[in-house]
Amino acid sequence: MGPWPTEHSPLPFRLYSYTIVKKISSGMLFVTKKIFPVLWFGFLAFFFVTVVFARHGKAALPLMPFLLVPILMAIFGFFLMKKLVWDLADDVYDGGDFLLIKKGSDEERVELSNIMNVSASMLVNPPRVTLRLVTPGKFGQEIAFSPATGFRLNPFAKDPMVEDLIVRVDQARRAR
Numbered sequence: 001m002g003p004w005p006t007e008h009s010p011l012p013f014r015l016y017s018y019t020i021v022k023k024i025s026s027g028m029l030f031v032t033k034k035i036f037p038v039l040w041f042g043f044l045a046f047f048f049v050t051v052v053f054a055r056h057g058k059a060a061l062p063l064m065p066f067l068l069v070p071i072l073m074a075i076f077g078f079f080l081m082k083k084l085v086w087d088l089a090d091d092v093y094d095g096g097d098f099l100l101i102k103k104g105s106d107e108e109r110v111e112l113s114n115i116m117n118v119s120a121s122m123l124v125n126p127p128r129v130t131l132r133l134v135t136p137g138k139f140g141q142e143i144a145f146s147p148a149t150g151f152r153l154n155p156f157a158k159d160p161m162v163e164d165l166i167v168r169v170d171q172a173r174r175a176r
Contacts (some may be wrong), residue, residue, distance in 0.1 A: 021100060024161055025092040026146040032126050033085055040077050044070040057160060086122065089145040094165070099131075101143055108138045112172035119146075120162045123155065129162055 026032075034058045051066040093100040110133065117132040126146040133141055148160055 009157060021095045023091065024094045024120075024145075024148055024165075025089065026126060026148050029090060029126070029146055030132040032089065032146070033059060033090075037077075037081055037085075040081075041074060043113060043118070044077075046075050057066050084128070085126065087144055088126070088128070089139070089143055092145045097168075101139065101145070103139060106138060110143070113176045115169045115173075118162065118166045118169055122159060122162075127159075129165075 025109075045174050048067065048070045050146075051063070053065050087102050091100075091102040097112050099112070099115075101108045101110060110131070113132050115131050116134045117130075119130045119132070121128045121130075127149055129147050130144075131143045133143065137143075137156075147159060149159060
């Protein structure tokens with residue numbers, strides 16, 4: 001395990017004697033990546049099993065539509081979660097001129113000068129920030145995470161943390 005702050009550490013957390021890191025990823029990712037899929041697939045399995053075992057009586061409904069819909073929803077949900085949720089980094093910390101990224105038990109330090117592009121998709125759930133790297137690292141050419149966002153009245157407003165990251169990445173690339 002690396003020098004990571006715990007869930008109970010005060011933020012910003014002092015990592016080294018001169019470096020202060022701040023968590024910029026969402027704290028709700030556990031719910032999104034673990035709990036929601038269990039609820040989604042659990043409900044579909046419950047519906048499927050209920051339809052299979054509840055078919056009795058004189059006016060039994062045709063079985064195929066009631067079995068086909070949950071199967072299609074499970075397939076759709078799997079690919080949607082694979083594309084939008086399960087690829088997100090667990091934790092991302094901003095260290096000023098670098099980002100510390102954690103996925104499971106793996107950790108990687110990404111210098112801002114190694115980031116080619118920062119793109120934000122804030123109108124999806126969960127919101128996503130994708131970092132495209134100049135030199136691929138442990139997590140590949142692209143790293144996606146869900147940013148920590150507060151309540152906003154204007155859903156179309158730009159996220160100040162993402163805008164600041166874009167400016168700092170551009171400055172780091174120019175200084176290279």
